[in-house]
Amino acid sequence: MSQESLFFRQPAHTPVRHIRTPEEWEADIATEVPRVPWDVFVQEWRWLQGEHVGLIGPTGAGKTTLLGAILPYRWYVVVFGTKPADDTLDMLLEQEDYRKYEEWLKVKAKKSPRRVLWPDATDITAEEHQRVVFANAFAAIYKEMNWCVVNDEGWYIAEMLRLKQPMRVYWTQGRSLGLSFVVCTQRPAWVPVEMYDGSTHLFMWRTTEEEAIRRMSSLGAANSALVKYIVPRLEENQALYINTRTGVMRRTRAPWPIRPSHQGKEPDPTEVTPQ
Numbered sequence: 001m002s003q004e005s006l007f008f009r010q011p012a013h014t015p016v017r018h019i020r021t022p023e024e025w026e027a028d029i030a031t032e033v034p035r036v037p038w039d040v041f042v043q044e045w046r047w048l049q050g051e052h053v054g055l056i057g058p059t060g061a062g063k064t065t066l067l068g069a070i071l072p073y074r075w076y077v078v079v080f081g082t083k084p085a086d087d088t089l090d091m092l093l094e095q096e097d098y099r100k101y102e103e104w105l106k107v108k109a110k111k112s113p114r115r116v117l118w119p120d121a122t123d124i125t126a127e128e129h130q131r132v133v134f135a136n137a138f139a140a141i142y143k144e145m146n147w148c149v150v151n152d153e154g155w156y157i158a159e160m161l162r163l164k165q166p167m168r169v170y171w172t173q174g175r176s177l178g179l180s181f182v183v184c185t186q187r188p189a190w191v192p193v194e195m196y197d198g199s200t201h202l203f204m205w206r207t208t209e210e211e212a213i214r215r216m217s218s219l220g221a222a223n224s225a226l227v228k229y230i231v232p233r234l235e236e237n238q239a240l241y242i243n244t245r246t247g248v249m250r251r252t253r254a255p256w257p258i259r260p261s262h263q264g265k266e267p268d269p270t271e272v273t274p275q
């Protein structure tokens with residue numbers, strides 16, 4: 001036998017790699033990632049204090065809409081407002097028990113449990129001003145603990161306002177402080193990787209961008225091949241939900257139009273008040 005044939009000889013039992021058919025994928029998805037109506041989804045969904053939520057999807061996907069649908073499930077909520085005008089925040093302030101603050105004030109959480117922190121951003125120095133207000137808020141909220149902190153524009157706060165560092169601290173230490181951190185982003189590459197490692201609950205929307213799909217599918221507990229297959233095939237406004245601790249996956253769609261009202265719901269009795 002020549003040298004060459006030793007190298008190129010096939011082992012007797014070469015496993016033949018099975019290429020899955022679309023039908024096989026669809027069958028797996030139907031059982032492992034069932035499509036569930038929102039009401040059913042939230043019935044089985046447990047979002048505990050200190051667990052983070054990441055929402056990742058291109059513009060217009062439905063992140064803010066879904067955000068509006070999950071906020072009623074927490075009682076002590078702070079939403080960071082960044083744009084000079086924002087319809088969703090206006091709506092929270094009009095319909096809800098939210099109160100607007102231009103900077104973080106030490107007001108008793110029980111007195112004012114639901115807040116929009118919205119520094120004035122109407123002139124050319126807005127970014128510098130926002131940076132100071134949010135940096136102070138990150139530091140103060142960290143000490144008060146037990147808040148649910150919401151960033152609708154994660155990239156803007158991390159990159160434009162250069163506040164990646166406190167965001168990282170929240171993601172990595174939030175759990176032990178009872179701080180839930182909720183962050184939306186349009187592209188996974190735009191936020192620190194801690195967002196994925198640190199989020200217990202992830203919602204993702206359709207994208208065909210390879211890098212985004214690669215990041216989404218690399219999530220620990222999730223079945224990465226399945227995520228890779230599903231993400232580019234999601235329907236419009238349909239979200240893929242992944243619980244990164246349990247591996248549970250669902251496909252669902254938030255109610256539309258947005259109804260973020262707390263609707264007199266009692267706070268979760270297990271929820272701990274910030275200090």
Ligand SMILES: Nc1ncnc2c1ncn2[C@@H]1O[C@H](COP(=O)(O)OP(=O)(O)OP(=O)(O)O)[C@@H](O)[C@H]1O
Binds near residue numbers: 057059064253256
């Ligand atoms: N669950 C839904 N059902 C039906 N329509 C929806 C749903 N979610 C979003 N939409 C539609 O998509 C539009 C954009 O939604 P939304 O503002 O939530 O997107 P977004 O991901 O926050 O976008 P951006 O990144 O630009 O902030 C809504 O105005 C609405 O028309």
Ligand SMILES: [Mg+2]
Binds near residue numbers: 063
């Ligand atoms: Mg939005």
